[in-house]
Amino acid sequence: VSTVSDARELARNLDTRLVTLAQVINSSGIAFFVKIRGYLLKQDRRIGTKHDLERVVRYDEGPDDTFQIFLGPPIDKEQGDSFFNFPSGARLSFSIALRKCIGGCEILSYRFHFRFPDKHSPEFIRIDLLAKPDSDPLAEPLAHIHPGMHSVRLPCPPLTPIEVLDRVFFVLDPNTR
Amino acid sequence: MTNFKELSGFELLERIELRGEGAHSWIAIVADPAPDAVDVFATELQSQSDEKTNVRIVPIEGLLPSDIRDKVQSPNNDAVILLGFEGRSKEFWAGLDINRSALERPGALFFWVSPTALSDLCLHAPNIKSYIGTTIFPFTGTKGALTAEARNERLKALAEKFKMTDAEIMKRAEEQKIEREPEFVEWLLLLGRADLV
Numbered sequence: 001v002s003t004v005s006d007a008r009e010l011a012r013n014l015d016t017r018l019v020t021l022a023q024v025i026n027s028s029g030i031a032f033f034v035k036i037r038g039y040l041l042k043q044d045r046r047i048g049t050k051h052d053l054e055r056v057v058r059y060d061e062g063p064d065d066t067f068q069i070f071l072g073p074p075i076d077k078e079q080g081d082s083f084f085n086f087p088s089g090a091r092l093s094f095s096i097a098l099r100k101c102i103g104g105c106e107i108l109s110y111r112f113h114f115r116f117p118d119k120h121s122p123e124f125i126r127i128d129l130l131a132k133p134d135s136d137p138l139a140e141p142l143a144h145i146h147p148g149m150h151s152v153r154l155p156c157p158p159l160t161p162i163e164v165l166d167r168v169f170f171v172l173d174p175n176t177r
Numbered sequence: 178m179t180n181f182k183e184l185s186g187f188e189l190l191e192r193i194e195l196r197g198e199g200a201h202s203w204i205a206i207v208a209d210p211a212p213d214a215v216d217v218f219a220t221e222l223q224s225q226s227d228e229k230t231n232v233r234i235v236p237i238e239g240l241l242p243s244d245i246r247d248k249v250q251s252p253n254n255d256a257v258i259l260l261g262f263e264g265r266s267k268e269f270w271a272g273l274d275i276n277r278s279a280l281e282r283p284g285a286l287f288f289w290v291s292p293t294a295l296s297d298l299c300l301h302a303p304n305i306k307s308y309i310g311t312t313i314f315p316f317t318g319t320k321g322a323l324t325a326e327a328r329n330e331r332l333k334a335l336a337e338k339f340k341m342t343d344a345e346i347m348k349r350a351e352e353q354k355i356e357r358e359p360e361f362v363e364w365l366l367l368l369g370r371a372d373l374v
Contacts, residue, residue, distance in 0.1 A: 131362050
């Protein structure tokens with residue numbers, strides 16, 4: 001019989017394996033920022049939207065060698081022009097936190113929030129990476145997807161930010177499917 | 178410097194792209210010779226170029242014009258950023274100017290120069306200057322830093338969402354009583370408290 005304790009133990013083992021897959025980015029924070037913005041520019045051209053990416057994609061250099069990259073607000077509450085807005089009516093926002101390390105930057109954490117057009121079910125998909133494994137990895141895995149429910153977190157591999165964006169633009173965007 | 182329109186790397190690359198394929202662009206970028214700046218510019222150039230175009234940084238310190246030609250021509254269809262023009266002699270510039278045709282290539286050629294090196298180029302290499310024409314841009318770095326106002330807006334949005342003040346989130350983080358959600362990482366980093374992450 002599998003109990004919750006057993007499931008937690010398995011989830012803990014999974015997190016232990018996954019944390020070793022967390023990637024180091026082979027560049028500075030600012031170089032990674034321009035790479036992300038360049039990626040979005042190419043998608044902007046491909047799908048025919050016209051975002052002011054110099055305005056909507058932002059970075060913040062913190063003390064202690066930290067670096068953050070933002071698109072859109074920290075909380076997706078309502079439509080606005082600071083998101084990456086898709087022709088379908090979907091929208092994307094994200095934040096990525098990095099810390100300088102030997103050879104580049106480590107990804108501290110990220111949050112990618114993709115909101116589908118109105119009346120779509122599920123309403124959103126959110127892909128998160130936590131800074132550290134949680135004490136209850138069954139409920140809160142290190143890397144997880146919220147399938148339209150804030151309280152539900154399904155584990156996934158710790159994708160790089162570019163790999164997440166690939167899933168947004170080539171899998172989630174309704175115009176792609 | 179003030180005679181030239183200041184453009185960020187992003188704006189500059191958008192302008193160059195407007196010229197279209199095979200434009201044989203020679204462009205002078207007036208910038209700090211620090212290696213970090215050229216690396217960021219190269220990344221920006223690469224990230225905006227099509228997948229077939231490679232971007233290559235070619236340091237030319239100590240190279241003769243014939244060496245530079247060899248590096249620029251093999252291959253000749255990528256985008257090359259030449260740097261290391263600081264303190265080069267009048268004879269070097271004159272030699273490069275005479276051999277300018279040997280530098281012609283299908284791919285774009287960037288001259289990464291300080292204001293002093295640009296002055297030397299204009300003075301001692303008039304033909305190269307004419308190839309470059311008016312495409313001289315000061316590189317102002319990468320735009321997109323979060324403003325103080327935008328930072329405050331983010332902090333306010335986080336405080337409203339989680340119904341906590343900045344002081345409360347820091348206290349809870351010190352007591353290790355917060356969840357590990359990415360919003361809390363963002364919040365603490367915006368407050369300059371990476372030590373609590």
